[in-house]
Amino acid sequence: MQALRLYGASDLRLEDIPVPEAEPGGLVVKVEACAICGSDLRNVRAGGSSHGMDLPITIGHEIAGTVHGIGEGTEGFEPGQRVVLATITPCGQCINCLRGIQNQCDRKTAISYQYDGGFAEFVAVPPRHVAAGGVFPMPEGLSFAEVSITEPFSCALNGQELSRVGLGDVVCVMGAGPVGLMHCLLARARGAAKVFLADVAPARLELSRDFPEIDNRVDASREDPVERVLHWTGGVGADVVITAAPSGKAQVQATRMAAKRGRVNLFGGLPKGESETVFDSNVIHYKELFVHGASDSTVPQMMTILDLMASGQLRPGRLITGILPLSRFREGFELAASGNALKVVLEPGK
Ligand SMILES: [Zn+2]
Ligand SMILES: [Zn+2]
Structure with a gap:
């Protein structure tokens, strides 16, 4: 079989x-769709991951x-059953798994890091992954490409649960990439009253034009996003600010545009070696901000996203701007990295 x-x-x-064989307790899945993630682009560029990756x-x-x-x-x-896979495999036994935060498992492994991944005609699902509940039945009425992006959506959900995004909140997302847009859609589905989007790349903002979930956009390369958000909120600021961009500057701006007692979610990580951000801690202190991070997702969060997609509250199809056969992976990776596309999906076996 073909494998990338x-x-x-x-x-x-x-x-x-x-073609892999199914281990006792495991599965082999014929891959119909596998979406390109920002982490794939980073790992290819770096030749591995800081979280560990067993090459080749x-x-x-x-x-x-x-x-x-x-x-x-x-x-x-x-x-023949249609299924969606989780990415991480929690151990189920460490203190964090027992506390119910499987995404923080001390011994987690992951598909495409320790186990061969999905840019191939078939993928072996390890027994440990099956046992952890990492294989989900696919809801009716959705395409393979649409549900392939369940995992990044579930990571956004993990972030928004931690930020407690809810009814009537004003939410500002910094970063108009696919994950930033997922945050916008999810915030709206969770009852946000207003959703703002900021990015330094006008092309990315342009791609968000078709999303009625977004009330206002700001090109942060030309205008100060802090001023814009304060203007749009009558000087109050945003209840929740989510940074979905690899930018320390955006993190600082997030604290400045947050409302008093606001929540600031440092959702996107920063590049290795550039992850030290200098904040005016008095901004956090006097405004009583809650600043937190978010990483990965859990099985219940994957299930919630699939339910929201099945019910039509999250319509993922609009986020997919390219579907290519696996053989055209180079084009796919270039497209995903160009900033002129949202999610790009590869279809092995086509
Ligand atoms: Zn991903
Ligand atoms: Zn664990």
């Missing part, structure tokens, strides 16, 4: 490798497909 394997920095090879490895972790092989003793699945 990472060997080192910018060394991606489309190779012919054997088949990358791709935003996966939807059909059950192809069922391992001995694996229960609850049928051949």
Whole structure:
């Protein structure tokens, strides 16, 4: 089968490798759609990840497909069943798993980091992943491409649960990439009264024009987003500010545009070596801000996103601006990195 394997920095090879077999307790899924994630772009560029990546490895972790092989003793699945995969595999036994924060598992592993991923015709789902509940039945009425982006959406949901985004909130998202737009859609679905979007790239803001969920946009390369948000809120500021951009400057602006007692979510990480941001801590102190981070997601959050997609409250199709066969992966990666696309999905076996 064809598989896209990472060997080192910018060394991606489309190779012919054997179709995997299902381990006892595991599955093999025929991949119908696997979306390109910002982390894929970073890992390819860097030739690995700071979280550890066992090279060479088949990358791709935003996966939807059909059950192809069922391992001995694996229960609850049928051949041909349409499924969506979680990315991380929590251990289920460490203190953080026991506390219910599987996304913070001390011993977590992940598809496309320790296990071969979904830019391939078939992906082996390890027994540990199946046991942790990381394989979800796909709701009716959605395409494989649409549900392939469940995982990044679930990470946004984890962030918004931590920020307690709710009814009547004014939410400002910094960063108009696919994840920033997911935050906008999700904030609206959670009852936000106003949703603002800021970015320094006009092309990215342009891509957000078709989203009625967004009330106002600001081009932060030309205007001060702090001033704009204060203007739009009558000087009050945003109840929740979410940074979905690799920018320390955006993090600082987030604290300045937040309302008193506002929540500031440092959702997007910063590049290695550039992750020290200087804040005026008195802004946080006097405004009584809650500043927090967010990383990965849990099984219940994946289930919630699938339910919201099934009910039509989240319509993911609008976020997918490119679908290409796996053989055109280079084009797909370039498109995803260009800033002129939202989610780009690769379809193996096409
Ligand atoms: Zn991802
Ligand atoms: Zn754990």
